[in-house]
Amino acid sequence: MNILALTSQKGGSGKTTLAGHLAVAAERSGAGPVAIIDTDPQGSLTDWWNERQAATPSFLSATIATLAHDLDHARDLGFKLVIIDTPPAITDMIEHVIALSDLVAIPTRPSPHDLRAAGTTISMVEAAGKPLVFVINAGNPRARITGEAAIVLSQHGTVAPVMIHQRTDFASSMIDGRTVMELPRSERSSDEINRLWDYLQSRFHRNANTTHMPDGFVRLGGGGGPAAATPASSPVTRTNMQ
Numbered sequence: 001m002n003i004l005a006l007t008s009q010k011g012g013s014g015k016t017t018l019a020g021h022l023a024v025a026a027e028r029s030g031a032g033p034v035a036i037i038d039t040d041p042q043g044s045l046t047d048w049w050n051e052r053q054a055a056t057p058s059f060l061s062a063t064i065a066t067l068a069h070d071l072d073h074a075r076d077l078g079f080k081l082v083i084i085d086t087p088p089a090i091t092d093m094i095e096h097v098i099a100l101s102d103l104v105a106i107p108t109r110p111s112p113h114d115l116r117a118a119g120t121t122i123s124m125v126e127a128a129g130k131p132l133v134f135v136i137n138a139g140n141p142r143a144r145i146t147g148e149a150a151i152v153l154s155q156h157g158t159v160a161p162v163m164i165h166q167r168t169d170f171a172s173s174m175i176d177g178r179t180v181m182e183l184p185r186s187e188r189s190s191d192e193i194n195r196l197w198d199y200l201q202s203r204f205h206r207n208a209n210t211t212h213m214p215d216g217f218v219r220l221g222g223g224g225g226p227a228a229a230t231p232a233s234s235p236v237t238r239t240n241m242q
């Protein structure tokens with residue numbers, strides 16, 4: 001079972017949106033079954049899932065105190081991927097999630113504030129010895145700062161070769177529990193998410209086959225939540241497909 005953590009000390013980086021979208025993309029690609037875990041007290045990923053009509057992904061109710069046990073239980077239940085959304089600024093919680101993850105994705109908007117905030121997250125990931133990937137999110141390829149952000153981030157780790165552009169369909173799809181892959185006329189956004197998932201999946205495969213080797217740099221050319229109604233030991237699934 002692979003464990004992907006979406007982490008960033010900066011609020012508004014797009015962790016929750018990416019977590020939901022990547023979970024759906026992974027299911028649609030055949031990489032499931034997938035479970036999501038929301039460790040952000042604001043519970044935005046939980047709210048998204050509660051609005052969702054599709055049967056997948058599953059939701060796993062977990063707390064930081066029981067997270068290691070809950071992940072073991074998810075593995076026993078046959079889940080192939082667990083994606084964990086994390087809160088901003090709560091360092092101890094993020095450190096615990098990072099320690100249990102196989103890969104850490106750090107969404108970063110191309111802004112000076114986000115770039116400065118990335119430093120703390122980078123330090124936590126490096127201290128835990130975990131592989132990381134920066135995802136440039138809500139970018140504008142025509143803005144000079146987007147390219148500058150990729151260059152700055154590449155000095156600290158791998159930058160995903162897929163940029164997620166700033167588009168309203170990402171936010172609008174999350175309102176009723178969907179993703180851009182499930183909206184009409186969202187082909188460009190859907191393609192970005194699918195290609196990002198393909199890349200992250202390749203990183204899981206590479207990490208599984210590589211030990212004690214430094215992570216290469218890829219420069220970008222040209223992206224305990226609230227308790228659910230079920231006990232922590234029981235992931236929730238739905239039977240009605242959208």
